[in-house]
Every structure is written in structure tokens, then in C-alpha cells.
Amino acid sequence: MQRHTRSEILLASGLAWTAGYADAIGFLHLGGWFVSFMTGNSTRAGAAVANGSLTGFLQAFGLIAAFFLGVAGASVLRRLLSRHRRPAICLVSAAGLTAALLSTATPGTEGLLGPLLALAMGSLNAVFEREGEVSIGITYMTGTLVKLGQRAVAALFGEKDTGWGRYLLLWSALTVGSLCGGAAYFSLGMASLNPAIGALVIAAAASWGHPGHRHG
Template sequence: MIRSDRRTWPLAISLAMLAGYVDAIGFQHLGGYFVSFMSGNGTMLAVHLVRPGTMGGGAAMLAALLGLFVAGVMAGTLIRLAVPHGGQAAVLILVAVLLALAGLASWLAWGMAVAMGAANATFERDGEVSIGVTYMTGTLVKIGQHLAQAVAGGARWRWLPYLLLWSGFMAGAALGAWAYPAWGMAALGVATGGAMLAAAAAWRSRPVF
């Protein structure tokens, strides 16, 4: 997870908030399916496959969301490989474009899953994700690990950035839960603007050599 200097934390927390916001909108719009939380979709897919009538029809949608998320990760990673010094900003521009398109028509709503997959390529080191901004289970594990280390006499505050990351996701999800009933898919306009602001911040902090 967070193996970066403190300058990355504000951007990471902002993107976690964006992910929570989009996931809450997608969850409501798609009737109980996630566009960011793929572990949940995986569990539901397994239940559908083993007990097809348990939760109604939806295995195809779940499989599609999982595939689109992976496609987004691939797209974001390829951008990072192609644009070594401005890759973060380029990935976030892609995220903004996908979210803007998803807000235009119901059949484009699938773009939310692609965007959330791509967002995870924002923080990469040596070809691996260094900060996951759309999945929080690992973040909770890190909170627990670092709290245990603090109790045992280790670093006292290494758990704090992970708590802020998780809190950002939760705050974003709460905002998305409020925004969708009020504005519908037009609420993705806020997410699009947020992704563009994040892209500008990433561009300003990019390496210049």
C-alpha cells in the first residue's frame, strides 16, 4: 500500500474519496452492483454461480463489471508505461473522460468500472500498485498491522495515513449516496471535475527528468 513519501498522501486520499463517491453512485444506479469494490462483486458472482436463484439474475453483469475493471487497470498501466514522466496525469485524464461519458447515457454507465480500474494505476512503483485507491480491505489490514506495531513499541503513527485513506473513501461514498438521489447520473459531473483537478495536481508534481 503506502510506500511513498508524504507528498503523495493528499492525492491518494482525494482519489480514495473519488472512488467511494463513484462506487456509491454506481451501486445505486446499477441496483446493488459495485463499480469499484470488486471483492464484493466476486463474492456475489460466486453465490450466483453456485446458487443461481438465490439473488436473482445478475451473473453476467457481475462478470462484465469484473472484466471491465481489469480492462481499466490494463489501460491505466499501459498509459503509465507509455508516458513515464506524466503518466499519473494521463491516467487521471482518462478517468475523467470515462466518468464524463458514463454520466451521459445509461448504456455508458459501465464506464465507471473501467474508470475505477484505471484509477488504480495512478500510484505504481516497479510495475506494481503502491497505493490502491479503490479497494479498502488491504487498507484496513494495514491499519491493524501498524496499530499492533505501535502497541508493541514500533512507529507510533504509521497507521494514520491508512486511516485517512479509508476515511476518504467512506466520506466519498457518503457524498455519492446523497448526490445520486438528488441529481442522478449528473452527479458524475462532480467526479469528473475532481478527476481533472487530481490530474492537474499530478501534472504539477510530475518528475521533470
Template sequence: MQRLPVPLLLVAVLLAALAGFVDAVAFSSFAGFFASFMSGNTTRLGVAVASGLQAEMRTAAALLLGFVSGVMGGAIAARAAGMRAREAVMLLVTTLLALAALCVGFGPRQLGLVLLAAAMGAENAVFSGNGEVRVGLTYMTGTLVRFGQRLADALMGVGGRLGWWRDLLFWGGFVFGTVGGAGAFQLIGDLAIWIAALLAGLLTLLVARMPADA
């Protein structure tokens, strides 16, 4: 994770929590498929190919395509919006989550899952610049690698002694979101997707209130 000012760091943690929430709901509702964890979906695709499980193969492939399409949509929205890129991307994320909730509730249900993946792909463009993602908001493997590296550096007296805390906070936000998403799904089922859309809308308002050059 690139170093961010504290206000932006807190927004990034909240966005990671949103990703965790959505991922947990998708996992609970769609038999172990993910909305943001594309490594998991890629593994499921490979296993499905080797096992000849055509339905799982199609679902995993659709999720991967949906996620990449969302990344592209987020990048296009960010470039088109210029200085207001962050709120434009969050508006796209909110819209995709709301459409996903409608599809899951009224059909076609599988399209709802793909739209969840697209929303998570788009979210990664919130902190982007010059065509590069500054902060990956929906995948934690890299965050844990950086946490481990920086913790090792701190123990060896190399670099900052507290260089690891931001990565730990970011990972903790994602975990908090997964707990919330799983709990919400247990209470209200697929309606939890509407909670995700509401949270995304609130985050859109929060981002819109921040200085464009922050």
C-alpha cells in the same frame, strides 16, 4: 500503502475519495453493484451462478472484465506516458467517467456501469512503478488490515507509534467520498456521475502541476 511524501499522500486520499464517490453512486443507481469493490462483485457473481440468476451473472462478469480492462488501460497509459504517467492515467480516468455519464444518461445504460468500473480500475495505475501498484486506490480491505497491524504494533511498542495514521486517513478519504456520492445521488440522481467526471478532471490538473519525479 507504501510511504508517500505528504503532497502525494494527500492526492492519494483525494483519489480514494473519488473512488468512494463513484462506488456509492454506482451502488445506488445499479441495484447494489459496485464500480470499485470487486470483491463484492465477485461475491454477487458466485451467488448468481449458484442461484441461476443469469442477468446478475452477466452484470457481475461484465463489471469484473471492465475493471480488469481499466487496470490494463491504466498500466498501458502510464508506461506510454513515461515521466507524465500520472496525468495520462488521470486523463484516461476522466474520459472514462465522462463516457460513463453519457451512457447512463443517453444509453446504453449498462455500458455506463462497465465504464465506471473501467475508470476505477485505471485509477489504480496513478501510483505505479516497475509494473507494480504502489498504492491501491480503490480497495479498502488491505488498508484496514494494515491499519490494524500497525495499530497493534504501536500498542505493543514495536515499530513507530504513529505508523497507523496514514492508513486511517486513506480509509477516511474513501468513506468521505462514499458519503458525498450517496448524498449527491439522492439530490440529482445519475447526474452525480458528471460530478465524478468533474472531480477527476480537477484532480488531473492537480496531478499535472506536481513534479513528475515526486
């Protein structure tokens, strides 16, 4: 993350907050399944097979597949667009959350909620991409915590400009987002997705004129 500007780190932190917020809502509504954290779903898929639960495996695999499609679809969009890539991906993710919200009010489409949420969250990971690789992971924080630990130790040993604060900010944003999402869900139910949709629209507007919107 050292190659990114402060404004980009703030944008990434805002998106991480949104990912944590939506993941908490999905986790609570779906009864313990993740829509942003596919490592958890992969573990649950394996545990479901070991427990002889085909339904559990299929549910986990469906979320993983939707997340994968979100990442792939957003990566295709990046390749097709020469400008405004970041705002476009934010708006696609917002559309996915909107579709998920609408599925809860449309009879017969309730089963689409989880996959649509996972699709929307997967797409966010293509916002920060350089040379075909993710430069900032938005919805997963294991690597961020590893780097935070390494950079914090480097700072303790006197190294300068380790950037540990950036990793701490990103992890904190997702964690606080999860707290906010959980609290909002218990107060508003699935209507609690509306602030996440609004946050993505704001992120799209904020990134529209950024220098990184062409290549970042």
C-alpha cells in the same frame, strides 16, 4: 505507503474519495452492483451461479471485465508515457466517468453505464505504481484496513513511525466519499457524477508538476 510523500498521500486520499463517491452512485443506480469494489462483484457472481441466475453472473462478470480492462489500459499508458503519467491516468478516468454520464442521456446506451464506471475506476489503480506493482490501492480498502490494524498495534507497543495515520486517512477518504456520493445521488441523480469528474481534473492538475509524475 511509507515510501510516499505527504503530497502523494493527499493525492491518493483525494482519489480514494472519488472512488468511494463514484462507487456509491453506481451501487445505488445499478441496484446493488459495485463499480469500484470487485471483491463484492466476485462474491455476487458466485452467488448468482449458485442461485441459477445467468443474468446476475453476466452482469457481475461484465463489471469485473471492464474494471480489469481499465487497470490494464492504464498500465499500458504508463509504459507508453515517459512523463505526466499520473495526470494522464486521472484524465482518462475522468473521460470514462464523462462517457458514463453521457450514456444515461443517450437512448440505447444505458447498458454501458456500469461498465464505463468500472473501467474508469479500474484505471485509477494505476496512478500509484512502482516496478510494475500497485503501491497504493485506490479503490479497495481490505488490505488498507489490515495494515491499519497491524500498524496501530505496533504503535501501541511503542514502535515509532508506523504510519498508521496514513492508512486511516485513506480508508476514511473512501468512506466519506461513499457518504457524499450517496447523498448527492439522491439529490441530483446521475448528474451527481459531475463533482467526481471535476475532482479527477483537479487531481490531474495537482499532480502535473509533482516529482513523482515521471516515475511514480
